[in-house]
Amino acid sequence: MGTYAKLARRVLETDTPVMVQGIVYWQPPEQALEKVKEIVWEPSISRYGADEGLPELREALMKKLRQENKLYKSSVMVTAGANQAFVNLVLTLCDAGDSVVMFAPYYFNAYMSFQMTGITNILVGPGNPKTLQPDADWLERTLTENKPVPKLVTVVNPGNPSGTYIPEPLLKVVLSLSLSLSRARALMRSNSVSSSTGILTTVCRYFMYDGLKHSCIEDNHIVNIFSLSKAYGMMGWRVGYIAYPSELEGIGAQLLKVQDNIPICASIISQRLALYSLETGPGWVRDRVKDLVKNRSLLLEALSPLGVDAVKGGEGAIYLWAKLPDEYPDDFEVVRWLAHRHGVVLIPGSASGGPGCVRISFGGLREADCEVAATRLKRGLEELVRDGMMQ
Numbered sequence: 001m002g003t004y005a006k007l008a009r010r011v012l013e014t015d016t017p018v019m020v021q022g023i024v025y026w027q028p029p030e031q032a033l034e035k036v037k038e039i040v041w042e043p044s045i046s047r048y049g050a051d052e053g054l055p056e057l058r059e060a061l062m063k064k065l066r067q068e069n070k071l072y073k074s075s076v077m078v079t080a081g082a083n084q085a086f087v088n089l090v091l092t093l094c095d096a097g098d099s100v101v102m103f104a105p106y107y108f109n110a111y112m113s114f115q116m117t118g119i120t121n122i123l124v125g126p127g128n129p130k131t132l133q134p135d136a137d138w139l140e141r142t143l144t145e146n147k148p149v150p151k152l153v154t155v156v157n158p159g160n161p162s163g164t165y166i167p168e169p170l171l172k173v174v175l176s177l178s179l180s181l182s183r184a185r186a187l188m189r190s191n192s193v194s195s196s197t198g199i200l201t202t203v204c205r206y207f208m209y210d211g212l213k214h215s216c217i218e219d220n221h222i223v224n225i226f227s228l229s230k231a232y233g234m235m236g237w238r239v240g241y242i243a244y245p246s247e248l249e250g251i252g253a254q255l256l257k258v259q260d261n262i263p264i265c266a267s268i269i270s271q272r273l274a275l276y277s278l279e280t281g282p283g284w285v286r287d288r289v290k291d292l293v294k295n296r297s298l299l300l301e302a303l304s305p306l307g308v309d310a311v312k313g314g315e316g317a318i319y320l321w322a323k324l325p326d327e328y329p330d331d332f333e334v335v336r337w338l339a340h341r342h343g344v345v346l347i348p349g350s351a352s353g354g355p356g357c358v359r360i361s362f363g364g365l366r367e368a369d370c371e372v373a374a375t376r377l378k379r380g381l382e383e384l385v386r387d388g389m390m391q
Contacts, residue, residue, distance in 0.1 A: 010096075014115040018108060018351040022160065022318055023364040026233040026288050032276035036269060045272070049265045051256050053078025053241070057275045061226075061241055064278065069205075069216040071224065074243040077255055078271060080263045082201065082227035082240035087113050088258045089199055089223055089242065090152075092251065094119055098151040101142060101178075103127055103134040104353035105321060107160045107201070111353070123150060124353055132164040132312050132321065136173045143177055153178040154199040158207065158214070158316025161352045161359035165208070165315035168215040175200065179221040201225040206285045207363075208316045209293060220245045230318065230363070231285045232277040237270040292318065295362040295370045302374040303360065305381040318363030321354070325385060329356045337389045342380035344373055 004012060027033070039045060052058065058076045065071040079085040086109070094100065096118030102110060103125045114122050123146070125138045134155060143149060155174055157166040166174075200222060205214045207230065216224055227240040244251050259265070296314055303311050303322050313321040328334050331348040335358060339345050349357030365373060383390060
């Protein structure tokens with residue numbers, strides 16, 4: 001129309017996505033893909049399914065949650081990827097104008113989800129300068145001092161964009177604060193109970209390194225989000241799921257309202273592929289994650305020109321986080337220069353609340369291709385540090 005006047009302000013004021021998502025280089029299990037080929041002509045594949053997901057897939061996911069994640073009191077809703085799971089929860093739990101909490105560096109799509117649903121008070125907490133782990137003391141002050149109490153506290157473990165691992169003791173502190181502080185304040189006001197909800201996003205649970213073990217936490221004020229995209233190479237098939245407290249009254253029915261008005265149901269053939277992929281077991285995933293250890297080493301070496309203390313994260317997921325030299329605060333410009341001059345693509349940290357930093361992904365390339373990319377990156381960073389952004 002030649003004007004923005006007729007467009008929604010909440011969308012106009014939403015950040016523009018960086019577009020380059022984190023991926024892995026492998027495809028879903030071969031035997032799972034073969035089974036999908038066999039069922040493509042089944043009439044059920046072209047019909048709607050249950051809004052909350054195919055019963056057999058939900059059963060398999062709840063079994064997986066009990067055995068692998070130690071979540072025993074959770075119900076499951078299957079969504080079109082973890083991003084849609086997050087939007088479902090924001091629409092279900094938050095009203096326009098609510099305040100929410102997240103920690104920098106944050107997942108840019110989560111920040112955008114808050115923006116485009118009318119949440120204008122996004123409180124971004126700092127991470128520990130050495131570890132990037134969430135600052136629990138800041139969270140305690142924020143939940144104590146802000147009125148009304150923020151509606152959500154969202155945490156990603158392991159982190160995107162940083163690959164930061166949050167150990168279980170700290171995770172419990174962060175997520176319990178959202179309940180205990182807000183409950184105490186509500187009781188002092190009116191003898192009624194009102195509490196914040198913690199959203200824990202777990203996209204890369206199997207992607208842990210150096211002997212670290214991932215953990216999940218279950219409580220009536222915690223909702224867990226999972227994805228099959230990275231683990232089983234299903235990025236384009238779009239299957240994620242919400243594990244929400246079975247005992248939390250009303251949440252399932254409200255999630256169904258949102259689900260029915262966005263996808264109705266996740267793609268049926270994608271759900272069947274997810275079910276067949278789960279049958280291969282977590283060992284199939286772990287065998288592939290082992291191959292990423294060399295990729296991570298290659299990129300750590302490539303980032304060495306930035307200095308010993310510049311690189312953080314990488315304990316989990318498929319990401320590293322690096323601080324650029326102080327004289328280059330415009331990370332978008334550095335990323336653009338590296339792409340055009342050296343043929344290597346990074347994500348600017350500003351998109352995730354970390355200006356002057358970059359995200360590096362080591363999951364999308366096989367080792368031989370990663371060696372090529374690492375060589376280009378190191379050459380570019382050496383030039384940046386030595387000579388600046390030469391044209």
